[in-house]
Amino acid sequence: MASLRSFSLFKPFTVLSTFPLVMSDSAGNLASLYSLSTSTSFPFPSATLSGAEAQSHIVSKWSLSKGRIQDGPKNIAFVNDPFPSSGASSTGPVLQVTYGKGSYSHDTGGTQFENLWNTTDGSAFQSMMLSYEIAFDQGFEWVKGGKLPGLRGGPNATGCSGGNQPNGRDCFSARLMWRKDGAGEVYGYLQAPNSLCKEKSVTCNSDFGISISRGSFTFAAGQWNRVTLLVQLNDPVDVANGNLQLYFNDVQVVSQQDLQFRTSSKVNANGLFFSTFFGGDPSIRLHVYVSNQAF
Numbered sequence: 320m321a322s323l324r325s326f327s328l329f330k331p332f333t334v335l336s337t338f339p340l341v342m343s344d345s346a347g348n349l350a351s352l353y354s355l356s357t358s359t360s361f362p363f364p365s366a367t368l369s370g371a372e373a374q375s376h377i378v379s380k381w382s383l384s385k386g387r388i389q390d391g392p393k394n395i396a397f398v399n400d401p402f403p404s405s406g407a408s409s410t411g412p413v414l415q416v417t418y419g420k421g422s423y424s425h426d427t428g429g430t431q432f433e434n435l436w437n438t439t440d441g442s443a444f445q446s447m448m449l450s451y452e453i454a455f456d457q458g459f460e461w462v463k464g465g466k467l468p469g470l471r472g473g474p475n476a477t478g479c480s481g482g483n484q485p486n487g488r489d490c491f492s493a494r495l496m497w498r499k500d501g502a503g504e505v506y507g508y509l510q511a512p513n514s515l516c517k518e519k520s521v522t523c524n525s526d527f528g529i530s531i532s533r534g535s536f537t538f539a540a541g542q543w544n545r546v547t548l549l550v551q552l553n554d555p556v557d558v559a560n561g562n563l564q565l566y567f568n569d570v571q572v573v574s575q576q577d578l579q580f581r582t583s584s585k586v587n588a589n590g591l592f593f594s595t596f597f598g599g600d601p602s603i604r605l606h607v608y609v610s611n612q613a614f
Contacts, residue, residue, distance in 0.1 A: 344569060345569055346569075349547060349566065350448060355446065355447075360611075361380070361381045361591075361611070362381075363411055363610075363611075364376055364411075364412055365411060365412075366397075367396070367397050367412050368412070369397070370393075370396075373396045374392045374395065376397070377395065377432065382434060383433065384432075384476060384590075385433075388431070388432045389431045389432055389433070390426070390429070390431040391431065394416055394417040394418075394430050395417075396414075396415045396417075397412040397414055397415070398412060398413060398415045399412060400413050400610070401413075401456075402454050402608075405454070405541070413454075413608045414609040415607075415608050416429055416607050417429075417604065417606050418604070418605045419604055420602065420604050421601070421602075423597060423598060423599065423600050424597075424598070425594070425596040427596075427597075428596055429466075429594075429595045429596030433590065433591060433593065434590050434591040434593070435471075435476060435589040436589065436590045443587035445551070445554060445587060446550065446588060447588040447590070448547065448549040449468070449469065449547070449548045450545070450546065450547040450548075451468065451610070451611045452543045452544065452545045452546075452609070453538075453609055453610075454540075454542060454543045454544065454607065454608040454610070455501075455540040455606075455607050455608075456540060456605050456606050457540055457541035458541070459540040459541075460601040460603065460605060461497060461498070461499055461500055461501050462499070462597070462598075462599025463499060463600075464498040464499065464598045465496065466496055466594055466595050466596055467496060467595050467607075468591065468592065468593045468595060469492065469493045469494030469505075469548060469592050470494075470548060470550050470591065470592055471490065471491065471492040471493070471589055471591075471592035472490065472550075472552070472580070472581075472587050472589040472590075473489050473491055473581070473585070473587070473589065474489065475490040476490070476589070479491055479492040480492055480508060480528075480592075483508075484508065484525075486582075487510050487556075488581070488583040488585060490586065491508060491580040492507065492508045492592055492594075493506070493507045493508075493509070493548065493563060494506050494592060495546060495548065496530070497538050498533060498534070500537070502533060502534040502536075502537055503533075503534070503535065503536045503567065504530050504532055504535070504573075505531040505532060505565055505573055506528045506529070507529045508528045509529065509561075509578060509580050510579040510580070510581070510582065511523055512577075512579045513559060515529075515577070515578070520532045520533075520535075521575075531563065531573060531575050532565070532573040532575065535573055536565075536567040536573075544568065545566075546567055547569075548563075548565050549562070549563070549564040549565075552581060552586070552587065552588060553578060553580055553581065556581050556582050556583055556586075557582065559577050559579040560577060561577070561578035561579060562575075562576050562578065563576075
């Protein structure tokens with residue numbers, strides 16, 4: 320499997336009225352299929368970096384919103400690929416995120432920052448796709464679970480996480496998450512219209528986010544896992560016709576349609592929500608690694 324070395328954030332200007340069913344494909348081919356014509360790459364350094372140097376690289380080279388890392392700046396570093404024999408072809412550094420022993424929230428491990436995008440002509444993004452590769456320490460303690468990077472949108476850049484529920488006019492978010500034994504899912508803060516919460520693949524929680532297709536794929540420790548997340552907002556805003564797709568190692572594992580990400584045209588797809596933290600109190604210090612490729 321090819322190594323990914325920079326975030327791929329594909330940004331179209333229209334929502335498709337029908338959703339192609341593609342069971343297996345690469346992120347680049349999916350971008351073409353969904354007419355995602357704009358792409359952005361986040362550069363990784365050519366040498367390992369730690370401490371203030373790693374933080375400075377992310378803030379300046381990745382053009383972070385508000386010019387800062389919101390949580391856990393000391394928990395990031397750029398290190399040599401820990402799993403070069405698992406299919407990675409490049410020798411460049413990868414991003415390492417640390418969770419301390421006993422970590423259970425973004426206050427005690429992991430990191431969080433955002434990169435929200437604007438178009439040169441002032442138009443809004445109605446669809447967005449994010450592709451990256453992630454690895455977990457060999458022998459990773461999954462415990463109860465943890466959050467992983469995804470996408471977000473809407474004028475409220477601080478809501479739609481940590482139990483802050485969306486009202487349809489402020490924001491949405493769609494992140495990945497691991498659960499016990501590495502079971503994967505999409506974890507969303509979005510509206511729950513009609514009978515969404517009655518679907519077998521959906522678990523709703525009035526205090527937190529909505530779990531979509533929990534256990535439809537499983538993260539493997541000690542090697543690279545590729546994920547590609549696609550969000551297409553509902554249009555018109557009063558109709559639940561949004562689309563969410565997830566590909567794991569280029570195979571479709573989540574296809575959730577009839578979603579309502581918003582009830583207002585002020586909510587659009589904005590960009591990267593790099594939010595990762597532990598939710599289960601590991602007994603040892605642990606790491607995840609992120610490596611990406613632009614298409």
